[in-house]
Amino acid sequence: MYLAHIRKEISCDGKVTYSFQSVAEHCRNTAKYASEALKAVGLEKTAYLAGLLHDVGKHTLRFVQYIEDAVINEKEVKRGSVNHTFAGVKLILAKHAKYVGTNNLQDLTIELIAYAIGAHHGLFDCIKDNDESAFAYRLEKENIDSEEAIENFYNECASEDEIEKLLLEATAEIKNLADIIVSIDRTEDDEEHEIPFYYSLVCRLLTSAVIDADRKDTMEFEKNEVTKQVSLDWSKALENFNSYIKNFKTDRDIDLARKEISATCAVAAQKPEGIYRLNVPTGGGKTLSSLRYALEHAKKYHKKRMFFVMPLLSIIEQNAQEIRKAVQDDSIILEHHSNVIDDENSDVEELNKRELLMQSWDNPMIITTLVQLLNTMFLGKTSSVRRFASLCNSVIVFDEVQSLPNKMLTLFNLTINFLVKKCHATVILCSATQPSFENAEHKLLSEVSDLITLPSETLKVFERVELVDKGSMSMEELSDFALEIIRSKKSLLVVCNTKREAKELFENLQAEVNNTVPMYHLSASMCTKHRKMIVESMKIDLSLPDPKQIVCVATQVIEAGVDISFNCVIRLQAGMDSVVQAAGRCNRNGENKLESVYIVNLLGEKLHRLKEIGTAKGATESLLQEVKLKKHYTSLNSDAAISFYYRKLYSKMDKGEQDFLVPNLHKSLYGLLNQHDVADGYFLAQQLKTAGKYFNVFDNITVEMIVPYGKGQDVISELNSEKAMYNFVYAEEVIKKATGYTVTCYQYQIEKLKEGNKDAPVIYNDYFGIYILNDSAYYDDKLGLNLDAIGGEGVFY
Structure with missing residues (x-):
């Protein structure tokens, strides 16, 4: 029997037993789960074939020796040192025509399936740096026992006739897919078509189905139980x-x-x-x-x-x-x-x-x-x-x-x-x-x-605030203005663009009010559990029969979706979408007839790390000037005003800027995923790995870190325990709890914390791939994660 997985179990009395899963069983299970995932979208047979072939390369004596050494003999083996993904790719590509034009649809089907097989432990680029097709490279790769693996696969798992039948059925599915993709390509005849980009999504979709099916079956074997399907009603x-x-x-x-x-x-x-x-x-x-x-x-x-x-x-x-x-x-x-767990190094040949x-x-x-x-x-x-x-x-x-x-x-x-x-x-x-x-x-x-x-009379009900442009202020002037509002006995929310601004203003106001008014701070420096506690405390204060006057200084984490209502809001100038969202925290339920939301342009504001906020702030300034000069808009948050804002915002973008430009590549991610140069007789030329590597929502690399807030310290202890390393069910439960105690920060901040410090406050749990803040001195009960000494604004989500 050729082995896919070995499960080691230790009983209460210390007895060690081993259970084995064959490659044939694992491939069939993976094929079944992958086909179920894509049945509703018409790719059932394509996904089944990709799942069936994904681990062809494990049908070798070398892989049996590798997995026995790793689990039973407890030898040091290099994870992924036995290549097992190329064999399945070779098997299916052997059915590919040598030249484009011979059997286009079947060849395209073969390439899509080959991609999913080859990428189930990590995406790859269809074109290598030397313009060689990655498929041609995989066909020519030597010393990976492909012939042995393919022969054993046909003997142990599936016949050639079954593979041929599945390929014909998959090709019919891809024909339907191709017709749909042509219909949604909106480019003109003289423009570059979007069709290759859509095929990059097909590659991702098939790979996704295979990865999930592979991990699901492997997890079920490791836990020795079939995953319970949540009933859908x-x-x-x-x-x-x-x-x-x-x-x-x-x-x-x-x-x-x-x-x-x-x-x-x-x-x-x-x-x-x-x-x-x-x-x-x-x-x-x-x-x-x-x-x-x-x-x-x-x-x-x-x-x-x-x-x-x-x-x-x-x-x-x-x-x-x-x-x-x-x-x-x-x-x-x-x-x-x-993602509490970091999978940065997951693109190797073994799970x-x-x-x-x-x-x-x-x-x-x-x-x-x-x-x-x-x-x-x-x-x-x-x-x-x-x-x-x-x-x-x-x-x-x-x-x-x-x-x-x-x-x-x-x-x-x-x-x-x-x-x-x-x-x-x-x-x-x-x-x-x-x-x-x-x-x-x-x-x-x-x-x-x-x-x-919505009819106009319904919309009129939601006119609860007036947006007021207060012009420019220094931080000192902003503090004085906020104090004026506080002295008028109104509850106040101030929304800042950066965590540093929010922290400085909070500390300024806290020193002035001297505990006479409850002061709250809210930002992404706080973990979920911490923020939840702060929001609940504010809601209690504001919902009393005689509501307390409170002050909250926050970043945009409070700006949308938080069901809370203040008498007055100050929003530091940003995009109009942000201003309108902040206004939604003022007089939210129409408690009073009309309240004010003040827009303040903070002088000397440092937004060099937050380019999009700076650009949006500029578009808002254009709208404010338009209102001052021409009085075109009766309200700053009217549909007409918002439409003007977006026109200004998009007009400030250069051609191609919407395509996710990567300056040091001199390319865009869209360009990488829309690449269509035919190489070595293959259709697919997209660079999915490179695009995936350079994709980021934020301009800097971010990581999750567990912090010792509240019961977070207990979670940290549980994650570092021996039980978490050897008990899958327990580890799952602990990781689920950990999501409430994570803070997002930049990778460079982590490195700064560790730099030259033998007793660094941050440790990395290598087994789970998790960053942990090990020193509570860096987490403040009012401000959250405190990284003043190393700088950086942190992240807004």
Whole structure:
């Protein structure tokens, strides 16, 4: 028997036993899971064949010796030293014609399958640096026992006749796929076509299905149990939802308006699959309205899962709680905030246990960040690629979609087109300040339309604030202005552009008020549990019969989705979308007739690390000047004013800037993924590995670090325990808990903390690939992670 995996078990009395899984069993299981993942999108046989062939190379005596040495003999072996991915690639490529034009569709099918096989431990570029095809390279590679592996595969696992039959069926599927891709290519005859980019997404989709199936079967063998499928019953979730909202109060006009929006979304759920805009004013009950839509739509169109994608962790914390209350079934929900485990070095030939502990998106309802969703679409790490197939046959709700970085417009738009037209996804773009994605260089599908249309009398109910331009102020003048408002006995929220600004202003005001007013600080320097505690404390203070006057100085983590209401808001000048979102935290429920939201341009502001905020701030300045000079707009947050803002914002972008330019490559990620030079007789030439390597949501590399806040110290101890190393179930539970105690920071900050310090406050748990803050002196109960000594602004999500 040729071995895929060996499981070592130690009983209570110390007895060691071994269990074995054959390569044939593992390949069949992987094929089954991969085909199930892509059945709904018409790629069932293609995925099955890729899964069946993914571990052909393990059918060798050399691999048996390697795995026995590693597990039974406990020898030091180099992980991935026995190449097992090339053999499957060789087997399928042997059926490829030597010249383009002989049998185009079958050859394209073969290349797509070969890519998924070859990339299931890490993406690769279809064209090497010397312009040689990566497929040709794999065919010519010697000393990897391919002939032995292929012969044994045919004897032990599948016949040549079965492979030929599957290939014919897969080719028929790819023909249908090719027709769809041609139909969604929106370029003109004289422009470079988008078709190669769409095939890069097909490569990612097939690879995703194989990776997930491979990891799933391996995990089931390691745990010695089959993964329980979460039962899917949208009818029950919808019934629970309707029961939850039935008793909502409708005492105020704003409550009635929210009810109307919700009911209209329920009716709109009957519309066919597609891309829709949901333009609802801040405070309009968008979370529950979009949830109601998603449940109704998923029930009607038999969707496998739904995603709620939010730009900030603070939104997830609150909205997840609201969603859980509404559906009343925790088992169907997964909150995926961050990757606690680092899989930076996962692109080798063999799995390690840390990869099996990466979160997959199997649950019917996923609540995640925009960062995680974009990583799933474009990042090169296998944990991200693995999740891509989960987006098929789903409802995807993007909350505050205007938060999408402008450099990603092309990648985002074309991927959404692919998900909707090929993968049967329905996409909802939610925003009170809708960006014009359909006017980008590479457009969303022309069929994009508004999900609902609100009458003017409903919109009027949400006119609760007035935006006031206060001009420029120094930090000292800003502090004085804030103190004036505090002395007027009003609760105050100040939203800053950087964590350094927020910290400085917080400390200035705290020194002045001298404990006479409760002071709060909120930023991404705090872990999820910490921020949740702060928000709950503020809500309690503000909801008392005689509400307390409080002051909160925050970064944009409070800006969207946090259901809290202050008498007054100061927003440091940024993009108008950010200003409008901050305004949504003022007089949120119409407690008073009209309150003020002040826009302040902070003098000497340092935004060199935050280029997009600086660009957006400039577009807002253009709008403010337009209002001063021409008085064109009756309100700064009117649809006309917001439209002017986006025109200015996009006009400031150079040609190609929306394609995700990589300066040191002199190329864009779109260009890498849209490459189509035929090499050595092969169609695929896209550079998926290079594109995945250079993709990042932020301009600097970020990592997650567990901090010793509250029970975070216990989590750290549990992760460092011997039990976590040898007990998979226990390790899973601990890692799940750890997500509440992580903070995102830049890689250079981690290195600075470790630099020249024998007792560095940061340690790296190599077994799990996790950074841990080991010194509580660097975590402040009011400010969170305190890295003043090494500088840096941190991250906003």
